[in-house]
Amino acid sequence: MTPRMLPSLATFTDLYELTMAQAYWQEGMAETATFSFFFRSLPPHRGYLVAAGIEPLLAELDGFHFTEEDIAALRQLRRFHEDFLSYLAGVRFTGSVRAVAEGTVVFANEPLLEVTAPILQAQLVETLVVNRLHVYTLLASKAARVRWAAGPQRQVVDFGARRCHGLEAADIAAYSGWLVGFEGTSNVHAGLRYGIPLYGTMAHSFVTAFPHELDAFRAYARTFPDSTTLLVDTYDTVAGIKHALRIAGELQQQGHQLRGIRLDSGDLASLSRIARQLADAAGFPHLQIFASGGIDEYTIEQLVAQRAPIDAFGVGTKYGVSQDAPYGDCAYKLVSYAGRATLKLSEHKQTLPGSKQVYRFYDPTGQMLYDQIALAEEPPPLGGQPLLHEVIHEGRRVHPPVSLDASRQYFRQQWASLPEPCKDLHNPVPYDVQLSVRLHQLTKQLSEQLRAELHPPDHMPAG
Amino acid sequence: MTPRMLPSLATFTDLYELTMAQAYWQEGMAETATFSFFFRSLPPHRGYLVAAGIEPLLAELDGFHFTEEDIAALRQLRRFHEDFLSYLAGVRFTGSVRAVAEGTVVFANEPLLEVTAPILQAQLVETLVVNRLHVYTLLASKAARVRWAAGPQRQVVDFGARRCHGLEAADIAAYSGWLVGFEGTSNVHAGLRYGIPLYGTMAHSFVTAFPHELDAFRAYARTFPDSTTLLVDTYDTVAGIKHALRIAGELQQQGHQLRGIRLDSGDLASLSRIARQLADAAGFPHLQIFASGGIDEYTIEQLVAQRAPIDAFGVGTKYGVSQDAPYGDCAYKLVSYAGRATLKLSEHKQTLPGSKQVYRFYDPTGQMLYDQIALAEEPPPLGGQPLLHEVIHEGRRVHPPVSLDASRQYFRQQWASLPEPCKDLHNPVPYDVQLSVRLHQLTKQLSEQLRAELHPPDHMPAG
Structure with missing residues (x-):
């Protein structure tokens, strides 16, 4: 834990961002560029994404600069012109950013964020922008699935x-879970950092540190007589449940209450049923049954379908690494430079040109009907709610940062308006996302123009 | 990038570590415990793991303590006794750690690291230990597969x-790749931090920022006339290759050399063949062909089998998230307390009791033959090389930190001694890991004893 002098956050960039920056600088290319961040497709089984990481990213863009130590370290690489390094030392982020609100439900091809700045600046922040929006959105989207599978009656804890x-990444998982409605996290660092409620039970090591399970349970209950959840599967789960109920009785005699038991292995559906029956029969109907161990949205869905009497789920590994979709296919693409719309044609990776806006249309009951991706310069279509708003103007934040709790509230509204069939965990109904006529035409026209330049008619093969 | 006062690294712990700590403290349980970190099984398709994260972890354990601000924040939670918080403020890590060397090839059930300390301390560092050893080992193991698939003739860059x-996580990926022999990384932060060589080409945005691909290529080559790798797939790959060769000719006339071209989409086998033929025909046999885009060890294996003339691979997403195995099944288990060996019996998760040593046996040519997991207290078996060595003694590091470059050298030896059939990417031959007779007996005896206590004979069901 010795603090070390690490390079600054500005150096969190792929080398090519810096070499391209030197080329832009050397070529005198200082015109305004717009880059658009979006997901090309939804990860498998996903019917939506929850945009996240925007607020943390904005905090990081605020004050972006290379330190003297960074510049000295870059000089050692012997790749950059001294004049360029002097220039780089003075670079600040002076551009503008438009983004959807933290916690917005979004779909493929919809920009979550657009950066408009001198091209060198907009390029330099690429790695940071992509890293942040990718992992937060990935985990928030996974978390939303988990939260939904558990239903409103059961708690979910990271x-x-x-x-x-x-x-x-652990803090990001705690943050993302809380954003979409988890009840809390076990991660103390994240809890203190973000004000997220902390949850915890006990480890198997605590039980095995005592000669007998009952001794361990009793010791823990003595220390936390009103907030104890006993882990019952260290040796034999049914025996562990019975030991826990004995402790529940002892606590009751002392005027306290055992909060719950935790199952961490085995057949959670049948073990939870046994636990519920034994607890009810012993006169502890309020004893909470907490389940953990390899749990994700799919497990939860099955347990809920089997009516397993589980009150709370602890979701660990499979949530924290987004196991069934550990990455999303996202991109940060140049969509205009010096007033000219741009695109790339690479196989299966063609992009949409121009700075964009996303309009969302609702039915009279407030349910989302469809989205339209349009050029930002188009007049807004009647009845469409724009999703992207300016959050940084010429390097300065337009509004104060939005608190995580406010984003959590916002997500709740978003979620209520998303049609239920889009939330399915296996075969979600695709939500309707349209392109505006002008965006469609511009894309077609630019693609044709580029293809014509690449393959002029007089060079085309015969036939 | 405004620096914020974050909780210290000591708070990177699950809440239950702290509540258990208070219970240990309140119960006066201050005896010595040994915890063992190991993987219960190898992730799918893996024949080995590369132990990593040990050196970074040791640096973090050095100086472990809760700051005044941490204690104040914990007080706000209103869960802990004031006297316990005072005690916690004074806790330092005074225990001992035995570990395998960074970069050691290990297998299921073999301890990578053991912590022996007063139980409260050993418990408090659990989350940190598991987080570090898990992700570094996961990525180093993935990286070793990627490096092996590429073979000695081709470069691999993170x-x-x-x-x-x-x-x-990005820095961990760069570190882990370098540990097992990658040629470098694109991550400037990691490159500066660890002294890893930096690699970069150009982005599609650079190409699309210019009206024509040739203009973009020419501008970049002007800036870096001797170190340019041109990205050729922005519009049409074959046309892009031809443009790149034109630049190669122009550079040659000026006394410079185009370093390479990069393919980032499409059929990499056939496109690399076209690129090689065109480059050779144009008189540029040394032009390097760099491939990227969705590449992992499986893609590389196929491309190599197809004899695709690719000189270097850039491995991004699928490497960086360990896509086919984004987590490993690892544990940090109490194996002894107050001189008593402990284990847990949970279904499919039974552990091996006691502090351990791993002995490795080699054949006369230096190839690994088999490993034996034994109790640490057993006399060493003849001819076995012990893998675990004391690295922290009573809170102090025994040796100076091992540099990443030294670990990279060490890994190279390890790798050379691992039998080739264990390296297969799909169906590796399982490496032979045995338990010593005494460890086997102790495990059996303790399990039977615990089961007997749980189900005394006079309570057994009839029959």
Whole structure:
């Protein structure tokens, strides 16, 4: 834990961003560019994505600059002109950013965020923008599936800290879960950092540290007589449940209440039923049954379908790494430069040109009907709600940061308006996303123009 | 990028570690515990794991403590006794750690690391230990597969930064790749931090920022006349290759050399063949062909089998998230407390009791023959090389930190001694890992003893 002098966040960039920056600088290319961040497709089984990471990213863009130490370290690479490094030392983010609100439900091809800035700046922040929006959105989307599968009656708590890909990823999992309605997290760092409620039970090691399970249970209950959840599967789950109920009786005699038991292995449906029956028969109908161990939205869906009497789920590994979809196919693409709309044609990766806006249409009951992706410059279509709003103007945030709790509230509204068939975990009904006529025409026209330049008619093969 | 006061690394712990700590403290349980970190099984298709994250973890354990601000924040939770918080403020890591060397090839059930300390301390660092060893080992193991698939003639570079789960995960991917022999990374932060060589080409946005591909290529080549790799698939790959060769000719006339071209989409086998033929025909036999885009060890294996003339691979997303195995089944288990060996019996999760040592046996040519997991207290078997060595003694590191470059060298030796059939990407031959007779007996005896206590004979069902 010795603090070390690490390179600054500005150096969190792929090398080519810096070499391209030097080329832009050397060529005098300082015109305004717009880059658009979007997902090309939804990950498998997904009917939607929950846009997240925008607020954390905006906080990181605020004050973006290379430190003297960064510049000195870059100089050591012997790749960059000294004049360029001097220029780089003075670079600040002076551009504008338009984005959807943290927690917005979005779909394939819809921009979550657009950066408009001198091309060098907009290019330099690419790696940071993509890294942030990708992982937060991935985890928030997974979390929304988990939360939905559990239904409103059961609690869900993030237990991912130890298997997430790093400490930072663990905080992102806690944040994303809370954003979409988890009840809390086990991660103390994240809880303190974001004000997320903390949950915890006990580990098998606590039980095995005592000669007998009952001793372990009793010791823990002595320390936390009103907030104890006993882990019952260390040796034999049914025996463990009976031991826990004995503790429940002892606590009751002392005027306290055992909060719950936790199942962490085995057939959770049948074990939870046994636990419920034994607890009810022993006069503890309020004893909570907490389940964990390899749980994700698919497990939860099955357990709920089997009417397993589980009150709360701890979702760890499979949530924390988004196991069934550990990445999403997202991109940060140049869509205009110096007033000229741009696109790329690479196989299966063709992009939509121009700065965009997404309009959302609702039915009279407030349910989402369809979205339209249009050029930002088009007049807004009647009745469409624009999703992208300016959040940074010429390097300065337009509004104060939105709190995570406010985003959590916002997500709840978003979620209520998303049609239920789009929420299915296996075969969601695709939500209707249309392109405006002008965007469609521009895309077609530019593609044809580029193809014609690449293959002029007089060079085309005969026939 | 405004620096914020975050909770310290000590708070990166699951809440239950702290509540259990209070219970240990309240019960006066201050005896020595040993916890063992191991993988219960190898992830799918894996024949081995590359132990990593040990050196970074040791650096983090060094100086482990809760800050005044942490204690104040924990107080706000209103869960802990004031006296316990005072005690916690004074806790330092005073235990001992035995571990395998960074970059050691390991197998299921073999401890990578054991912590021996007063139980409260050993418990408090659980989340940190598991998080670190899990993700580093996961990525180093994936990287070793990728490196092996590419073979000694082709370069491999980490391109994962933007899709890894956070900035920290991106640095871990760069570190892990370098550990097992990647040629470098695109991640500037990681490159500067660890001294890893940096690689980069150009983005599609650079090409689309110019009216014509040739203009973009020419501008980049002007800036880096001796280190340019041109991305050729923005519009039409074959046309892009021809444009690149035109630039190669122009550079040659000026006394420079185009380094290479990069393919990022389409059928990489056939496109690389076309590129090679065109480049050779144009008199540029040294032009390097760099391939990227959805590449992992499986893609590389196929491309190599098809004899695709690719000189270097950029591995991004699928490497950076360990796509086919985004987590491993690892555990940090109490194996002894106060001199008593412990285990748990949970279904499919039974553990091996006691502090352990792993002995490795080699054949006369230096190839690994088999491993034996034994109790640490057993006399070493003849000819077995012990893998675990003390690295922290009573809170202090025994040796200076091992540099990443030294670990990279060490991994190379490890790798050379691992039998080739264990390296197969699909159906590796399982490496032979045995338990010592005494470990086997102790496990059997303890399990039977625990089961007997749970189900005394006079309570057994009839029959």
